[in-house]
Amino acid sequence: MKPFEYLEPKELRAACGFLAQYEGKAAFIAGGTDLLVSIKEGRVRPEYVVDIRVIPDLDHILYERDSIRIGTLATLDEIGHSPLIREKVPILAETAQQMANPGIRNMATIGGNLCTAAPSADLAPPLIGLGATVKIMGSRGERKIPVEDFFIGPNENALKDAEILTEIRVPIPPPNTEGVYMKMTARTAIDIALVGVATLLRLDDRAARVGEARIVLGAVAPTPIRARKAEASIKGYAMDDQLLESVAKAAAEEAKPISDVRGSAEYRREMVKVLTKRVLKKTLKIISEKREEK
Amino acid sequence: MKQAIIFKVNGKDQQVFAEPWWTLSRVLREELDLTGLKVGCGSGECGACTVLLDGKPVRSCLMLAPRVKGREILTIEGMAKDGQLHPVQQAFIDHFAVQCGYCTPGAILSAKALLDKKSDPTEAEVRGALSGNLCRCTGYVKMVEAVLAASETMRRGESAHGR
Numbered sequence: 001m002k003p004f005e006y007l008e009p010k011e012l013r014a015a016c017g018f019l020a021q022y023e024g025k026a027a028f029i030a031g032g033t034d035l036l037v038s039i040k041e042g043r044v045r046p047e048y049v050v051d052i053r054v055i056p057d058l059d060h061i062l063y064e065r066d067s068i069r070i071g072t073l074a075t076l077d078e079i080g081h082s083p084l085i086r087e088k089v090p091i092l093a094e095t096a097q098q099m100a101n102p103g104i105r106n107m108a109t110i111g112g113n114l115c116t117a118a119p120s121a122d123l124a125p126p127l128i129g130l131g132a133t134v135k136i137m138g139s140r141g142e143r144k145i146p147v148e149d150f151f152i153g154p155n156e157n158a159l160k161d162a163e164i165l166t167e168i169r170v171p172i173p174p175p176n177t178e179g180v181y182m183k184m185t186a187r188t189a190i191d192i193a194l195v196g197v198a199t200l201l202r203l204d205d206r207a208a209r210v211g212e213a214r215i216v217l218g219a220v221a222p223t224p225i226r227a228r229k230a231e232a233s234i235k236g237y238a239m240d241d242q243l244l245e246s247v248a249k250a251a252a253e254e255a256k257p258i259s260d261v262r263g264s265a266e267y268r269r270e271m272v273k274v275l276t277k278r279v280l281k282k283t284l285k286i287i288s289e290k291r292e293e294k
Numbered sequence: 295m296k297q298a299i300i301f302k303v304n305g306k307d308q309q310v311f312a313e314p315w316w317t318l319s320r321v322l323r324e325e326l327d328l329t330g331l332k333v334g335c336g337s338g339e340c341g342a343c344t345v346l347l348d349g350k351p352v353r354s355c356l357m358l359a360p361r362v363k364g365r366e367i368l369t370i371e372g373m374a375k376d377g378q379l380h381p382v383q384q385a386f387i388d389h390f391a392v393q394c395g396y397c398t399p400g401a402i403l404s405a406k407a408l409l410d411k412k413s414d415p416t417e418a419e420v421r422g423a424l425s426g427n428l429c430r431c432t433g434y435v436k437m438v439e440a441v442l443a444a445s446e447t448m449r450r451g452e453s454a455h456g457r
Binding site: 001004033053077101102104189 | 297315341347350352358360425426
Protein backbone atom coordinates (compact mmCIF):
# COMPACT_ATOMS: atom_id res chain seq x y z
CA MET A 1 0.00 0.00 0.00
CA LYS A 2 1.11 3.53 -0.66
CA PRO A 3 2.46 5.17 2.48
CA PHE A 4 0.28 7.58 4.42
CA GLU A 5 0.36 9.53 7.67
CA TYR A 6 -1.72 7.91 10.37
CA LEU A 7 -3.52 10.16 12.81
CA GLU A 8 -5.41 9.10 15.93
CA PRO A 9 -7.44 12.04 17.23
CA LYS A 10 -8.85 11.59 20.72
CA GLU A 11 -11.95 13.66 20.09
CA LEU A 12 -14.41 14.53 17.32
CA ARG A 13 -13.44 18.16 16.93
CA ALA A 14 -9.82 17.18 16.33
CA ALA A 15 -10.92 14.56 13.81
CA CYS A 16 -12.92 17.08 11.81
CA GLY A 17 -10.06 19.52 12.20
CA PHE A 18 -7.70 17.10 10.49
CA LEU A 19 -10.10 16.63 7.62
CA ALA A 20 -10.42 20.38 7.19
CA GLN A 21 -6.67 20.90 7.47
CA TYR A 22 -5.81 18.25 4.90
CA GLU A 23 -8.72 19.02 2.59
CA GLY A 24 -9.15 16.35 -0.04
CA LYS A 25 -6.09 14.41 1.08
CA ALA A 26 -7.48 12.82 4.24
CA ALA A 27 -9.90 9.98 4.88
CA PHE A 28 -11.54 8.70 8.03
CA ILE A 29 -11.04 5.06 8.93
CA ALA A 30 -13.38 3.15 11.21
CA GLY A 31 -13.61 -0.59 10.50
CA GLY A 32 -11.46 -0.15 7.41
CA THR A 33 -13.25 -2.88 5.49
CA ASP A 34 -14.28 -0.53 2.68
CA LEU A 35 -11.48 2.05 2.89
CA LEU A 36 -8.60 -0.43 2.81
CA VAL A 37 -10.04 -2.25 -0.17
CA SER A 38 -10.39 1.09 -1.99
CA ILE A 39 -6.81 2.03 -1.13
CA LYS A 40 -5.46 -1.35 -2.21
CA GLU A 41 -7.34 -1.12 -5.50
CA GLY A 42 -6.03 2.39 -6.09
CA ARG A 43 -9.47 4.03 -6.05
CA VAL A 44 -8.49 6.39 -3.25
CA ARG A 45 -5.03 7.59 -2.32
CA PRO A 46 -5.24 9.41 1.00
CA GLU A 47 -2.09 11.02 2.29
CA TYR A 48 -3.61 11.13 5.76
CA VAL A 49 -5.68 8.40 7.35
CA VAL A 50 -7.59 9.61 10.39
CA ASP A 51 -8.48 6.73 12.68
CA ILE A 52 -11.59 7.60 14.66
CA ARG A 53 -11.82 4.43 16.71
CA VAL A 54 -10.31 5.79 19.92
CA ILE A 55 -12.78 8.66 20.08
CA PRO A 56 -15.08 7.89 23.04
CA ASP A 57 -18.87 7.64 22.90
CA LEU A 58 -19.21 6.68 19.27
CA ASP A 59 -20.08 3.00 19.64
CA HIS A 60 -23.13 3.04 21.85
CA ILE A 61 -26.45 1.25 21.34
CA LEU A 62 -28.93 2.97 23.63
CA TYR A 63 -32.62 3.35 24.20
CA GLU A 64 -33.82 6.93 24.60
CA ARG A 65 -37.34 8.26 24.37
CA ASP A 66 -38.85 5.84 21.88
CA SER A 67 -35.72 5.68 19.78
CA ILE A 68 -32.64 3.59 19.56
CA ARG A 69 -29.45 5.61 19.26
CA ILE A 70 -26.67 3.77 17.51
CA GLY A 71 -23.18 5.24 17.50
CA THR A 72 -21.43 5.36 14.15
CA LEU A 73 -18.73 2.93 15.32
CA ALA A 74 -21.13 0.16 16.38
CA THR A 75 -20.01 -2.92 14.48
CA LEU A 76 -22.30 -5.12 12.42
CA ASP A 77 -21.66 -7.93 14.90
CA GLU A 78 -22.64 -5.72 17.84
CA ILE A 79 -25.82 -4.65 16.05
CA GLY A 80 -26.62 -8.24 15.13
CA HIS A 81 -26.30 -9.39 18.73
CA SER A 82 -27.60 -6.38 20.62
CA PRO A 83 -30.46 -7.52 22.89
CA LEU A 84 -31.97 -4.04 22.62
CA ILE A 85 -32.03 -4.04 18.83
CA ARG A 86 -33.23 -7.61 18.65
CA GLU A 87 -36.13 -6.72 20.89
CA LYS A 88 -37.18 -3.34 19.52
CA VAL A 89 -36.12 -3.33 15.85
CA PRO A 90 -35.20 -6.93 15.03
CA ILE A 91 -35.07 -6.22 11.28
CA LEU A 92 -31.81 -4.32 11.87
CA ALA A 93 -30.18 -7.18 13.74
CA GLU A 94 -31.29 -9.69 11.14
CA THR A 95 -30.00 -7.48 8.34
CA ALA A 96 -26.61 -7.05 10.02
CA GLN A 97 -26.31 -10.82 10.32
CA GLN A 98 -26.84 -11.20 6.57
CA MET A 99 -24.00 -8.89 5.67
CA ALA A 100 -20.56 -9.92 4.42
CA ASN A 101 -19.08 -12.61 6.68
CA PRO A 102 -18.26 -13.07 10.39
CA GLY A 103 -14.74 -11.62 10.13
CA ILE A 104 -15.93 -8.48 8.37
CA ARG A 105 -18.88 -8.11 10.74
CA ASN A 106 -16.47 -7.91 13.67
CA MET A 107 -14.73 -4.96 12.03
CA ALA A 108 -17.23 -3.12 9.84
CA THR A 109 -19.35 -0.33 11.31
CA ILE A 110 -22.82 1.00 10.64
CA GLY A 111 -21.32 4.44 9.97
CA GLY A 112 -18.99 3.01 7.39
CA ASN A 113 -21.76 1.14 5.62
CA LEU A 114 -23.73 4.38 5.30
CA CYS A 115 -20.79 6.65 4.45
CA THR A 116 -19.49 4.37 1.68
CA ALA A 117 -23.00 4.92 0.30
CA ALA A 118 -23.05 1.99 -2.07
CA PRO A 119 -26.50 1.70 -3.66
CA SER A 120 -26.50 -1.84 -2.27
CA ALA A 121 -25.72 -0.85 1.34
CA ASP A 122 -27.72 -3.46 3.23
CA LEU A 123 -28.47 -1.41 6.33
CA ALA A 124 -30.00 1.39 4.28
CA PRO A 125 -33.34 -0.17 3.22
CA PRO A 126 -34.33 -1.19 6.78
CA LEU A 127 -33.13 2.14 8.21
CA ILE A 128 -35.04 4.10 5.59
CA GLY A 129 -38.12 1.96 6.15
CA LEU A 130 -37.87 2.69 9.88
CA GLY A 131 -37.56 6.43 9.23
CA ALA A 132 -34.12 6.61 10.79
CA THR A 133 -32.08 9.81 10.84
CA VAL A 134 -28.36 10.47 11.03
CA LYS A 135 -26.54 13.02 13.13
CA ILE A 136 -23.69 14.80 11.40
CA MET A 137 -21.05 16.92 13.06
CA GLY A 138 -18.91 19.51 11.36
CA SER A 139 -17.11 22.78 11.91
CA ARG A 140 -20.43 24.62 11.77
CA GLY A 141 -22.03 22.42 14.39
CA GLU A 142 -24.52 19.57 14.21
CA ARG A 143 -27.25 18.70 11.76
CA LYS A 144 -29.69 15.83 11.34
CA ILE A 145 -31.04 14.39 8.13
CA PRO A 146 -33.07 11.30 7.23
CA VAL A 147 -31.02 8.30 6.11
CA GLU A 148 -32.93 8.49 2.83
CA ASP A 149 -31.40 11.92 2.17
CA PHE A 150 -27.93 10.83 3.24
CA PHE A 151 -27.52 8.90 0.00
CA ILE A 152 -26.92 11.28 -2.91
CA GLY A 153 -25.63 8.94 -5.61
CA PRO A 154 -23.50 5.82 -6.03
CA ASN A 155 -20.77 6.11 -3.39
CA GLU A 156 -21.76 9.71 -2.79
CA ASN A 157 -23.05 10.73 0.64
CA ALA A 158 -24.41 14.02 1.98
CA LEU A 159 -21.35 14.81 4.09
CA LYS A 160 -19.79 18.15 3.28
CA ASP A 161 -16.09 18.93 3.80
CA ALA A 162 -14.79 17.97 7.21
CA GLU A 163 -18.12 16.58 8.41
CA ILE A 164 -18.46 13.27 10.19
CA LEU A 165 -21.44 10.99 10.75
CA THR A 166 -21.68 10.45 14.49
CA GLU A 167 -24.93 8.67 15.23
CA ILE A 168 -27.97 6.96 13.75
CA ARG A 169 -31.29 7.42 15.46
CA VAL A 170 -33.94 4.81 14.85
CA PRO A 171 -37.49 5.58 15.98
CA ILE A 172 -39.11 2.52 17.44
CA PRO A 173 -42.04 1.63 15.19
CA PRO A 174 -45.60 1.46 16.58
CA PRO A 175 -46.66 -1.84 18.16
CA ASN A 176 -47.49 -4.72 15.83
CA THR A 177 -45.13 -3.45 13.16
CA GLU A 178 -43.03 -6.22 11.65
CA GLY A 179 -40.39 -6.09 8.97
CA VAL A 180 -38.03 -8.22 6.95
CA TYR A 181 -34.99 -7.51 4.79
CA MET A 182 -33.83 -9.92 2.13
CA LYS A 183 -30.94 -9.67 -0.25
CA MET A 184 -30.32 -11.62 -3.39
CA THR A 185 -26.76 -12.79 -3.88
CA ALA A 186 -24.86 -15.35 -5.88
CA ARG A 187 -23.54 -17.07 -2.77
CA THR A 188 -24.94 -17.49 0.73
CA ALA A 189 -22.52 -15.04 2.26
CA ILE A 190 -19.90 -12.43 1.45
CA ASP A 191 -21.57 -11.05 -1.69
CA ILE A 192 -22.87 -7.58 -2.33
CA ALA A 193 -26.61 -7.64 -2.98
CA LEU A 194 -27.74 -7.55 -6.58
CA VAL A 195 -31.18 -6.73 -5.21
CA GLY A 196 -32.22 -5.89 -1.65
CA VAL A 197 -35.77 -5.35 -0.40
CA ALA A 198 -36.91 -4.27 3.06
CA THR A 199 -40.48 -4.07 4.12
CA LEU A 200 -42.20 -2.86 7.27
CA LEU A 201 -45.87 -3.55 7.75
CA ARG A 202 -48.44 -2.72 10.32
CA LEU A 203 -51.91 -4.15 9.90
CA ASP A 204 -55.08 -2.55 11.24
CA ASP A 205 -56.13 -4.34 14.39
CA ARG A 206 -59.37 -5.90 13.32
CA ALA A 207 -59.71 -6.07 9.59
CA ALA A 208 -56.13 -7.16 8.84
CA ARG A 209 -55.93 -4.34 6.33
CA VAL A 210 -52.61 -2.63 5.81
CA GLY A 211 -52.35 0.28 8.23
CA GLU A 212 -48.87 1.34 7.26
CA ALA A 213 -46.40 -0.06 4.74
CA ARG A 214 -42.83 0.66 3.78
CA ILE A 215 -41.10 -0.99 0.87
CA VAL A 216 -37.50 0.04 0.32
CA LEU A 217 -35.31 -1.20 -2.51
CA GLY A 218 -31.53 -1.48 -2.51
CA ALA A 219 -29.02 -2.02 -5.32
CA VAL A 220 -31.54 -1.20 -8.06
CA ALA A 221 -31.13 2.57 -8.34
CA PRO A 222 -28.32 5.09 -7.83
CA THR A 223 -29.35 5.13 -4.16
CA PRO A 224 -31.61 3.00 -1.96
CA ILE A 225 -35.17 4.11 -2.73
CA ARG A 226 -38.61 3.87 -1.25
CA ALA A 227 -41.14 2.31 -3.58
CA ARG A 228 -43.72 4.93 -2.66
CA LYS A 229 -46.26 4.09 -5.34
CA ALA A 230 -46.15 0.43 -4.34
CA GLU A 231 -46.58 1.42 -0.69
CA ALA A 232 -49.57 3.62 -1.48
CA SER A 233 -51.19 0.88 -3.51
CA ILE A 234 -51.63 -1.42 -0.52
CA LYS A 235 -52.45 1.03 2.24
CA GLY A 236 -55.94 0.34 3.53
CA TYR A 237 -56.32 -2.95 1.68
CA ALA A 238 -56.24 -6.54 2.83
CA MET A 239 -53.21 -8.40 1.55
CA ASP A 240 -54.29 -11.27 -0.65
CA ASP A 241 -52.43 -13.09 -3.42
CA GLN A 242 -53.70 -10.74 -6.07
CA LEU A 243 -52.54 -7.68 -4.15
CA LEU A 244 -49.17 -9.31 -3.45
CA GLU A 245 -48.71 -9.82 -7.14
CA SER A 246 -49.64 -6.27 -8.06
CA VAL A 247 -47.60 -4.57 -5.32
CA ALA A 248 -44.56 -6.63 -6.27
CA LYS A 249 -45.02 -5.57 -9.87
CA ALA A 250 -45.41 -1.93 -8.80
CA ALA A 251 -42.20 -2.07 -6.78
CA ALA A 252 -40.35 -3.57 -9.73
CA GLU A 253 -41.55 -0.74 -11.92
CA GLU A 254 -40.16 1.84 -9.51
CA ALA A 255 -36.72 0.25 -9.60
CA LYS A 256 -34.08 1.78 -11.86
CA PRO A 257 -31.50 -0.99 -12.06
CA ILE A 258 -28.38 -1.06 -14.17
CA SER A 259 -26.67 -4.06 -15.71
CA ASP A 260 -23.37 -4.92 -14.10
CA VAL A 261 -21.25 -7.89 -13.08
CA ARG A 262 -23.84 -8.95 -10.52
CA GLY A 263 -26.79 -9.07 -12.88
CA SER A 264 -28.58 -7.55 -15.82
CA ALA A 265 -31.08 -4.76 -15.38
CA GLU A 266 -33.89 -7.03 -16.60
CA TYR A 267 -32.98 -9.77 -14.16
CA ARG A 268 -32.76 -7.32 -11.28
CA ARG A 269 -36.13 -5.81 -12.10
CA GLU A 270 -37.66 -9.28 -12.13
CA MET A 271 -35.94 -10.12 -8.85
CA VAL A 272 -37.34 -6.98 -7.23
CA LYS A 273 -40.74 -8.48 -7.97
CA VAL A 274 -39.75 -11.86 -6.56
CA LEU A 275 -38.08 -10.49 -3.44
CA THR A 276 -40.88 -8.02 -2.70
CA LYS A 277 -43.36 -10.87 -2.69
CA ARG A 278 -41.10 -12.95 -0.46
CA VAL A 279 -40.46 -10.25 2.11
CA LEU A 280 -44.13 -9.30 2.27
CA LYS A 281 -45.18 -12.93 2.64
CA LYS A 282 -42.63 -13.48 5.38
CA THR A 283 -43.67 -10.30 7.17
CA LEU A 284 -47.34 -11.29 7.03
CA LYS A 285 -46.43 -14.70 8.39
CA ILE A 286 -44.57 -13.14 11.32
CA ILE A 287 -47.54 -10.86 12.02
CA SER A 288 -50.02 -13.72 12.05
CA GLU A 289 -47.74 -15.91 14.18
CA LYS A 290 -47.38 -13.14 16.72
CA ARG A 291 -51.16 -12.65 16.71
CA GLU A 292 -51.68 -16.31 17.50
CA GLU A 293 -49.26 -16.07 20.39
CA LYS A 294 -51.43 -13.42 22.02
CA MET B 295 7.15 6.80 10.31
CA LYS B 296 7.35 3.47 12.08
CA GLN B 297 5.62 3.10 15.41
CA ALA B 298 6.13 0.57 18.16
CA ILE B 299 3.23 -1.85 18.21
CA ILE B 300 3.11 -3.69 21.51
CA PHE B 301 0.59 -6.50 21.60
CA LYS B 302 0.12 -10.10 22.65
CA VAL B 303 0.38 -12.86 20.10
CA ASN B 304 -0.39 -16.46 21.04
CA GLY B 305 0.02 -15.60 24.70
CA LYS B 306 3.39 -13.88 24.31
CA ASP B 307 4.07 -10.15 24.48
CA GLN B 308 5.53 -8.85 21.26
CA GLN B 309 6.92 -5.53 20.09
CA VAL B 310 7.09 -4.78 16.40
CA PHE B 311 8.14 -1.57 14.67
CA ALA B 312 5.68 -1.09 11.87
CA GLU B 313 4.68 1.55 9.38
CA PRO B 314 1.04 2.54 9.88
CA TRP B 315 0.11 1.36 6.39
CA TRP B 316 1.33 -2.16 7.05
CA THR B 317 -1.50 -4.62 7.47
CA LEU B 318 -1.71 -6.98 10.41
CA SER B 319 -1.25 -9.86 7.97
CA ARG B 320 2.10 -8.43 6.91
CA VAL B 321 3.18 -7.81 10.48
CA LEU B 322 2.31 -11.35 11.58
CA ARG B 323 3.74 -13.10 8.54
CA GLU B 324 6.84 -11.06 7.87
CA GLU B 325 7.84 -9.54 11.21
CA LEU B 326 6.86 -12.46 13.43
CA ASP B 327 7.25 -15.35 10.98
CA LEU B 328 3.71 -16.54 11.68
CA THR B 329 3.08 -17.75 8.18
CA GLY B 330 0.13 -19.99 9.05
CA LEU B 331 -2.25 -17.25 7.94
CA LYS B 332 -2.37 -16.74 4.20
CA VAL B 333 -3.25 -13.72 2.12
CA GLY B 334 -5.67 -15.07 -0.47
CA CYS B 335 -7.67 -12.17 -1.84
CA GLY B 336 -6.31 -9.26 0.16
CA SER B 337 -9.78 -7.72 0.25
CA GLY B 338 -11.46 -9.50 3.14
CA GLU B 339 -13.57 -11.93 1.18
CA CYS B 340 -11.77 -15.29 1.28
CA GLY B 341 -10.97 -15.65 4.97
CA ALA B 342 -7.52 -17.18 4.50
CA CYS B 343 -6.05 -14.33 6.56
CA THR B 344 -8.39 -14.88 9.51
CA VAL B 345 -6.90 -14.47 12.97
CA LEU B 346 -8.66 -14.00 16.31
CA LEU B 347 -8.52 -10.52 17.82
CA ASP B 348 -9.54 -10.68 21.47
CA GLY B 349 -11.27 -13.96 20.59
CA LYS B 350 -13.18 -12.69 17.55
CA PRO B 351 -12.35 -13.61 13.95
CA VAL B 352 -11.09 -10.68 11.90
CA ARG B 353 -9.58 -10.10 8.47
CA SER B 354 -5.91 -9.37 9.13
CA CYS B 355 -5.43 -8.27 5.52
CA LEU B 356 -7.74 -5.32 6.19
CA MET B 357 -6.43 -4.34 9.60
CA LEU B 358 -3.76 -1.66 9.90
CA ALA B 359 -0.91 -2.43 12.27
CA PRO B 360 -1.55 0.40 14.77
CA ARG B 361 -5.06 -0.96 15.33
CA VAL B 362 -3.78 -3.91 17.42
CA LYS B 363 -1.82 -1.97 20.02
CA GLY B 364 -2.55 -3.50 23.41
CA ARG B 365 -4.77 -6.20 21.97
CA GLU B 366 -4.48 -9.98 21.92
CA ILE B 367 -4.09 -12.03 18.74
CA LEU B 368 -4.40 -15.75 18.27
CA THR B 369 -3.04 -17.37 15.13
CA ILE B 370 -3.12 -21.01 14.09
CA GLU B 371 0.34 -21.42 15.55
CA GLY B 372 -1.11 -20.67 18.96
CA MET B 373 -3.86 -23.27 18.92
CA ALA B 374 -1.91 -26.30 20.15
CA LYS B 375 -1.15 -26.41 23.87
CA ASP B 376 1.90 -28.21 25.27
CA GLY B 377 2.35 -30.15 22.05
CA GLN B 378 -1.27 -31.26 21.98
CA LEU B 379 -3.49 -30.20 19.10
CA HIS B 380 -6.68 -28.32 19.81
CA PRO B 381 -9.78 -30.53 19.35
CA VAL B 382 -10.74 -28.58 16.22
CA GLN B 383 -7.31 -29.18 14.70
CA GLN B 384 -7.48 -32.88 15.55
CA ALA B 385 -10.99 -33.18 14.17
CA PHE B 386 -9.92 -31.58 10.88
CA ILE B 387 -7.28 -34.29 10.57
CA ASP B 388 -9.53 -37.14 11.70
CA HIS B 389 -12.33 -36.14 9.35
CA PHE B 390 -10.15 -35.44 6.29
CA ALA B 391 -11.18 -31.80 6.27
CA VAL B 392 -7.80 -30.66 4.95
CA GLN B 393 -6.69 -30.92 1.34
CA CYS B 394 -4.33 -28.22 0.12
CA GLY B 395 -4.45 -26.59 3.53
CA TYR B 396 -4.54 -23.00 2.33
CA CYS B 397 -7.91 -22.13 3.86
CA THR B 398 -7.38 -24.38 6.86
CA PRO B 399 -5.80 -22.03 9.42
CA GLY B 400 -8.53 -19.46 8.86
CA ALA B 401 -11.30 -22.05 8.97
CA ILE B 402 -9.98 -23.64 12.15
CA LEU B 403 -9.77 -20.26 13.89
CA SER B 404 -13.30 -19.33 12.78
CA ALA B 405 -14.53 -22.66 14.13
CA LYS B 406 -12.71 -22.19 17.42
CA ALA B 407 -14.26 -18.77 17.85
CA LEU B 408 -17.72 -20.30 17.37
CA LEU B 409 -17.14 -23.18 19.78
CA ASP B 410 -15.75 -20.87 22.44
CA LYS B 411 -19.03 -18.98 22.31
CA LYS B 412 -21.44 -21.84 21.66
CA SER B 413 -20.59 -25.32 22.81
CA ASP B 414 -23.52 -26.97 21.03
CA PRO B 415 -23.90 -25.33 17.62
CA THR B 416 -26.33 -26.52 15.00
CA GLU B 417 -25.08 -27.43 11.55
CA ALA B 418 -26.50 -24.14 10.28
CA GLU B 419 -24.53 -22.23 12.89
CA VAL B 420 -21.33 -24.04 11.94
CA ARG B 421 -21.94 -23.24 8.27
CA GLY B 422 -22.58 -19.63 9.25
CA ALA B 423 -19.33 -19.45 11.18
CA LEU B 424 -17.44 -20.86 8.21
CA SER B 425 -19.34 -18.79 5.66
CA GLY B 426 -16.44 -16.38 5.38
CA ASN B 427 -13.80 -19.04 4.78
CA LEU B 428 -13.72 -20.00 1.13
CA CYS B 429 -12.43 -23.47 0.30
CA ARG B 430 -11.66 -24.52 -3.23
CA CYS B 431 -10.85 -28.14 -2.39
CA THR B 432 -13.11 -29.79 0.13
CA GLY B 433 -16.64 -28.70 -0.69
CA TYR B 434 -17.02 -27.87 3.02
CA VAL B 435 -18.83 -31.12 3.97
CA LYS B 436 -15.90 -32.57 5.88
CA MET B 437 -15.07 -29.25 7.46
CA VAL B 438 -18.58 -28.97 8.87
CA GLU B 439 -18.41 -32.59 10.07
CA ALA B 440 -15.09 -31.91 11.74
CA VAL B 441 -16.37 -28.87 13.58
CA LEU B 442 -19.48 -30.69 14.82
CA ALA B 443 -17.31 -33.59 15.96
CA ALA B 444 -14.93 -31.21 17.71
CA SER B 445 -17.84 -29.56 19.49
CA GLU B 446 -18.83 -32.95 20.84
CA THR B 447 -15.27 -33.71 21.93
CA MET B 448 -15.02 -30.36 23.67
CA ARG B 449 -18.36 -30.86 25.41
CA ARG B 450 -17.26 -34.21 26.72
CA GLY B 451 -14.01 -32.60 27.88
CA GLU B 452 -11.93 -35.30 26.26
CA SER B 453 -8.27 -34.67 25.56
CA ALA B 454 -7.41 -34.18 21.92
CA HIS B 455 -5.11 -37.13 21.44
CA GLY B 456 -7.33 -39.87 22.78
CA ARG B 457 -8.78 -41.65 19.75
